[in-house]
Amino acid sequence: MDKIINIEDVKWIKGGQEILKDINWMVKSGEHWAVLGLNGSGKTSLLNIVTGYNYPTMGDVTILDTTFGKASIPEMRKRIGVVSTALERFDATLNNQTVEDIVLSGKFSSFGIYQEVTDKDRRKAESIMADLRLDYLHGKYYRTLSQGEKRRAIIGRALMTEPDLLILDEPCSGLDILSREDVLGITxxxxxxxxxxxxxxxxxxEITDVITHVLLMKDGEAVVSGKxxxxxxxxxxxxxxxxxxKIHWENKRPWLSISSK
Structure with missing residues (x-):
């Protein structure tokens, strides 16, 4: 699979308004991308195209070798993990679950475990928790975690299905600087x-050394993309x-300051 995402000349129109305008974007195997832009720039609309929840008004889309209109979108979604602050609406359910059960539930794409869990599944969840530095939280309930720990637990849940594509949609939103760096440290x-x-x-x-490429969005357009x-x-x-x-680089990360006019 050479191309993970291939979007060509895509427009998305809603209510007569052109939300996405002539988007061209290719993500190749081995690349890790950041999508950057102001609120309202089209980032979420583009994500909804990638995950198949919005269908392009015009243009061609192939995600993970699945060409829209020619293959099963639900099957494609099984190969994509998504972590978003929108998942906070499930907090009431998550609060009474342990961290390891939250990670395990990712296998079933559920919030809670309602099917049989094998020893192999548990070993896999434990491995993910160790990789994400969550093993010290074994047996702890979600409601007792810090915001950064909660985000890492949800990322662990997304990794249970071994997704070919993992989308982290503003995972550091609302976090203090310590929690933010905690989340960024697991990339x-x-x-x-x-x-x-x-x-x-x-x-x-938030663009760490792991990120290889960047797509800049503005007013529904893909302005610049590349390394x-x-x-x-x-x-x-x-x-x-x-x-x-103005931008400067420090410890292989970009930092921004407002320039005097």
Missing amino acids: ESIKERESHLIYVTHHIE KEDVLTSENLSDIYKTPV
């Missing part, structure tokens, strides 16, 4: 599990953020 283990990572944010300092060192320039970011900014 290396995601890479080692051979999932292709799509990290969606509007904060460039992160080429894309993350002061000029490009001033354009998508609609204000003058």
Whole structure:
């Protein structure tokens, strides 16, 4: 599988409004991408195309060798893991579950375990917890965790299915700096599990060394895409953020400051 995502000339129109405009985007095997843009830039709409929850008004989409209109979208979704703050609506259910059961539930795409769990499943969940530095929370209930620990537990849940594509949609939203760095610190283990990572944010300092490529979104358009060192320039970011900014690199991560006009 050479191409993980291949989107060609895609438009998405809703209520007569063109939300996505002539999107072209290719993610190749072995690449890990960040999708960057302001709120309302089209990031979520693009994700909904990738996961098959929105169907393009025009254009061609192939995700994980599944060409839209020619293959099963539900089967494709089984190969994609999604972590989003939208999952917080299930907190009432999650609160009374242990961390290991939350990770295990990912096998069944459920919130709670209602099917038989094998010893092999438990060993796999324990391995994921160890990789994500969650093993010290064994037996702890979700409601007792910090926000950063909760996000890592949900990421662990997504990894139970060994997804070919893992989408982290603003996973650090609402976290303090310590919890944020805790979540960002596990991206290396995601890479080692051979999932292709799509990290969606509007904060460039969340783009860790694991990310190889960046797509910049603005007003429903894919403005620039390519290797992160080429894309993350002061000029490009001033354009998508609609204000003058400067970028500098520290510890292999980009950082942003507002430039005087």
